[in-house]
Amino acid sequence: xxxxxxxxxxxxxxxxxxxxxxxxxxxxxxxxxxxxxxxxxxxxxxxxxxxxxxxxxxxxxxxxxxxxxxxxx
Numbered sequence: 001x002x003x004x005x006x007x008x009x010x011x012x013x014x015x016x017x018x019x020x021x022x023x024x025x026x027x028x029x030x031x032x033x034x035x036x037x038x039x040x041x042x043x044x045x046x047x048x049x050x051x052x053x054x055x056x057x058x059x060x061x062x063x064x065x066x067x068x069x070x071x072x073x
Contacts, residue, residue: 009036013056015047015073017065025060044068 012029014037016022022040029037038056041047044065051059063070 009034010058011036011038011056013037013039013041013047013051013059015041015044015059015065015070016062017042018062021062029060044070044073047073 012035014022014025014029016025019042022042026037026040029035038054039047039051041050045068047059047061061070061073065073
């Protein structure tokens with residue numbers, strides 16, 4: 001029977017302005033089998049600049065960011 005397990009981790013970009021929450025999510029993502037946090041940003045402006053350089057499969061975005069909301073980003 002062929003394996004249905006993914007061959008590589010799902011890459012996640014994380015955008016969160018609260019440092020404690022950011023660290024907790026990063027740890028949770030990296031400790032979950034099949035997932036890897038590859039980009040961490042603390043504001044929308046950094047996300048717009050950094051995420052396109054190495055696009056993740058998924059972005060976990062805080063909607064209430066300073067200066068630029070997660071929706072705007």
